[in-house]
Amino acid sequence: MAAAVDRVRTAGRGAEPGHVRADFERLADVRALAEHLLSTYPQIDVMAGNAGMPATARRRTVDGDEATLTPTIRGPFQLSNLLRDRLRRGRIVNTSARPGRNAQRRTLRRRSAHPAESPPLHRRPRGAALDGA
Template identity: 50%
Template sequence: MSDLVLRGRTVVVTGASSGIGAAAARRFTELGATVAVIGRSPQKTAAVAKTIGAESHVVDFSQLDDVRRLAEELLTRYPRIDVLANNAGGIFASRKESTDGHEMTFQVNYLAPFLLTNLLLDRLAQTPGGARVVNTASMDYRKGNLDLDDLDTTRNRYRWRSVYSTSKLATVIFTRELARRQQGTGVTASAFHPGVVASDVGRDSAINGALMRSWLGKALLSTPEQGAEPLVHLATTPDPVTIDGAYFHRLDREEPKNTQATDPALALRLWERSALLTGLSATNRG
């Protein structure tokens, strides 16, 4: 890959105040891109942005109104968006509800990125040469079980690993459906598993947090830089059409190993339900 391959291009990275997002933001800057560093913590997000000479933008994915505000801010600030990296996410040890009344894992990992992507779609479609949406998923999608009648986990017992897996399954389904809907527009979409990375994704769990910070965790887990490799790869692959709608396990393309991930009827219903839950009008539903 040549130096400054992203010169003149704009990359938006969510979850960039630490971990994979921060590492990816640094790499994109090294490749010449203008990077929008987006995170939840004003202090940490500003610190990352300062180190790479970028601008910081703060958002709380537990509030859909704040996602809408962020979208307006990005549209005002950046006349073109070449890559949208939906990387923000979280794991919650116990069931919590967002201010919008949704189960927190489902909203932070899926609904908020779904909304942000749709609000930026017109700008992405206007990008000369095409634009890319790259979604951070997880191999845990294989264990997910999407129940459209219980997206907020109100009927079934809350098991954090199962809920997390299902949110990542929704991400994979969303990626494939977005790619289908955007055919011919110049917008492509792909998703990836970054590896098991030492990051802040499990900050809500004392046990997960302790593992991430321990010497054992650091020895066994991938670094944020390693976790960012597939994100950068998908954002810079010469011909994005070849990876449109695809899921990658690290750097290897993988055919989905969950039958729900390839169900077109389920993908359509999930999209329509998500549009309703996020308040998107019929004209904004992709």
């Protein structure tokens, strides 16, 4: 995390970026993080998060959710919802260490009154890797 903060500091021409770690597997920790951010920052320009890894064994969190759901979906959603007023002019950047590893390729189409006229949004050749080139 220190290296990322250093890069942000350099890109921000010396402005000191805030950085906080939190356990997104516990929704009480997510709410505490939101309270801390709301009491510390009048405006949030960028909220960057990295999705957690899938649980290696099936288990439940203290909140009763499946252990992969809370840190990767519920926690980030709850945090962005709690901070939505401060993020109005900002950006949310979510990343993952292994994007699309288990995803199935699907061609999305633009919405149109005439579906046959809607070109695909995604033109990757069938069978191409989702997390590669």
